[in-house]
Amino acid sequence: MGTLALVLLILAIMFVAAGVTVVRQGYQYTIEYFGKFVAVAQPGFNFYIPFFYRVGRKINMMEQVVDIPGQEIITRDNAMVSVDGVVFFQVLDAARAAYEVSDLQFALLQLTTTNLRTVMGSMDLDETLSKRDEINARLLNVVDHATTAWGVKITRVEVKDIRPPQDIVNSMGRQMKAEREKRASILEAEGSRASEILRAEGQKQSQILEAEGRREAAFRDAEARERSAEAEAKATQMVSDAIASGNVQAINYFVAQKYVEAVSQFATSPNAKTILFPVEATQLIGTLGGIGALAKEALAGENPPPPPAPPAPRRPGPFDKA
Secondary structure, X not given: OHHXXXXXXXXXXXXXXXXXEEEOOOEEEEEXXXXXXXXXXXXXXXXXXXXXXEEEEEEXXXXXXXXXXXXXEEOOOOOEEEEEEEEEEEEOOHHHHHHOOOOHXXXXXXXXHHHHHHHHHOXXXXXXXXXXXXXXXXXXXXXXXXXHHHOEEEEEEEEEEEEOOHHHHHHHHHHHHHHHHHHHHHHHHHHHHHHHHHHHHHHHHHHHHHHHHHHHHHHHHXXXXXXXXXXXXXXXXXXXXXXXXXXXXXXXXXXXXXXXXXXXXXXXXXXXXXXXXXXXXXXHHHHHHXXXXXXXXXXXXXXXXXXXXXXXXXXXXXXXXX
């Protein structure tokens, strides 16, 4: 009896141990009853009757990565490029991921590769090189929608590298060099244009200042001529007044003035260095004397001479009567 009880105890322990299922964190197990899915074992301790229930699939519920190997893709403008990338996904429904698709990662790889060819094949080469964000977004939308039935959430799709052929790379290098030279030429032309504009502005300001200077000088010359004309008119008026008052010496003023002007013109003539002409010194001296007398009379009119002093008294002589 003791041996039978021990055997039964051992069998009971083995039975219980066979029904215990411990699930690690980050995983979920599917439980099958005679091959039919009935439940999902959560992380931790789980007990199911052995021989009737068993673990079907062990599903990784953490975010996973599928590497997309290099693919040769023809773009819309018939350029051959080599592309590779990665897909990040996470299983949200363990039962659907286990029983709706045979090989989840292989299916994701094929689905992503096919859509990558479709998306990039509808774009030009320049667009594929400059619009990676758009390619990633379109791939994410398409692949995530297709994998919803598998209980999978596509979190990110990233294109790692796009490698055009070497001849296209060389052409792009020459194009970039030409574009940079073009921009450099444009900047140089703009600099020259700005320099010419500044130079023209400077010349404009210089001409304005020069014109203002000429205007000021002309104004000063006109003012000087006006003052000279006023002085000449005053002198003429004084001479006219002197003639009207009977002083014939005033006529010599005009004669002497014209005489001096004529002599000065002979002296400044470029046609000859030595000039011989008769000049009567007495007439010239008389003319100048008339001018001097006229000037004295004019000054005497302005400043009259003081009255003569009275004669001194005479001393009486010896023969004068007392």
